[in-house]
Amino acid sequence: MAEELFKQIESMGILPVIKLNDAKDAVPLAKALCEGGLPCAEVTFRTDAAKDSIAAMTEAFPDMLVGAGTVLNAEQVDEAVAAGAKFIVSPGLNPDTVKYCVDKEIPILPGCANPSDIEQAIKYGLKVGKFFPAEAAGGLKAIKAMSAPYSQMRFMPTGGINPSNVSDYLAEDFILACGGTWMVPSAEIEAGNFDKIKELTEEAVRSMLGFRLAHVGINCFNEVEAHKVADAFDGMFGFAPNENPSSIFSAGYVETMKSPFLGKKGHIAIATYSVERAKAYLERKGVGFNEDSIVYRPNGKIQAVYMAEEVGGFAIHLVRKPKEV
Known part of the structure; x- marks a missing residue:
């Protein structure tokens, strides 16, 4: 299950990371992402609207790949999965949360910012981790250095990824995909400018593919x-x-x-x-x-x-x- 899901994420290349303050914005935002070429999203659990937003998006677009981000404990895992989340992303590696997901066969990408995190992820049988905050933690150079002794691991860098560096990250085999926010700015979401978000999403895809x-x-x-x-x-x-x-x-x-x-x-x-x-x-x-x-x-x-x-x-x-x- 997890392997097939990660193949889907890899085929997308970019995973939009979304913070929603109002669940009413979930469906029009999902529509903009799908029409813009990225039918996927990581909805962060940093607001009270996260659970309802995931439920609305997965109901309106059942084929969309929707996951929950900034998940910090097992309770949030259960809430996210019940709402329809297909995977879990956490900023760090909490052994209790990781084990909970592994035992329940829920795909999880925990934060792996150093070799100790990576070894913990390997201990639980994981092959993919999130690298956060990517640019602040050393960027591509840091991931390349860490991946050398851990060739079985791949990473999803998030934080500081933008149109000018996303293709550099994705050129490396140890990068599964990149998490990004530049195509879903909070100001445009709150203003209801979903046509603009669709446009930014299209630009993100073309920047990634370099046609x-x-x-x-x-x-x-x-x-x-x-x-x-x-x-x-x-x-x-x-x-x-x-x-x-x-x-x-x-x-x-x-x-x-x-x-x-x-x-x-x-x-x-x-x-x-x-x-x-x-x-x-x-x-x-x-x-x-x-x-x-x-x-x-x-x-x-x-x-x-x-x-x-x-x-x-x-x-x-x-x-x-x-x-x-």
């Missing part, structure tokens, strides 16, 4: 024609050709196919930091994929995958590209 044009593919009938096309791009723009058995890349911008490939007119490659998260995000928007087209890296991560449908006569595929520094 950009990688290259355009041109279908040629044969190798002779492909060389003519590649030579034209080289002669006009100085796009030096780089030949491989099936195609010629012109400075990485244009791929000229030596024989007709997917797409009536050719193909368009869209780069992203994570093909897995981008694929999951687009599937939630109703986009289908050709599963037989998946190309894996040696480490098991997806390098590329084609969408099932063409767009404007072009086949579209996602391709993994690291963040440019």
Whole structure:
């Protein structure tokens, strides 16, 4: 149960951390998050409205991944689960609370800010912990240092995560996902500006995925024609050709196919930091994929995958590209 839930959180990439003072805001906020591309939330137990907010969100959006945060004891665990919370997040590692959740098979991400916390988490059979407050506690450098001797553990950093650093965190395999508040500012919630929250959520997702044009593919009938096309791009723009058995890349911008490939007119490659998260995000928007087209890296991560449908006569595929520094 916990393993599958953590896979879902990982596919989201960002877990919005929400503080609600009034349960009436729960449903419109959940709607904004779902429509913005993040159908998930950690509702903190720092207000009296938390329990009712979780209940309202899970009733209105049963497929939404809703958990309870800032949970400090077993009583709050019971309240949260009764309200519909699918997982528990705590700022620190309270052995009593962790054991209570483990015994009841309730997924929990306890705060693990130092090696002692991590060893306690491992003792209880946990494989994921929250790192809080992330930036104040040393950020990515600190997590990387701690993860070296504890390779079985993964982390969800929360606190100080924002659009400028979220993709740096998510680029590391020991990061499951990031908790963040920047797409759900309290002022916008209290003002009822849920369209703004939807917009901020969309921006957060695009910042995380880093969508950009990688290259355009041109279908040629044969190798002779492909060389003519590649030579034209080289002669006009100085796009030096780089030949491989099936195609010629012109400075990485244009791929000229030596024989007709997917797409009536050719193909368009869209780069992203994570093909897995981008694929999951687009599937939630109703986009289908050709599963037989998946190309894996040696480490098991997806390098590329084609969408099932063409767009404007072009086949579209996602391709993994690291963040440019």
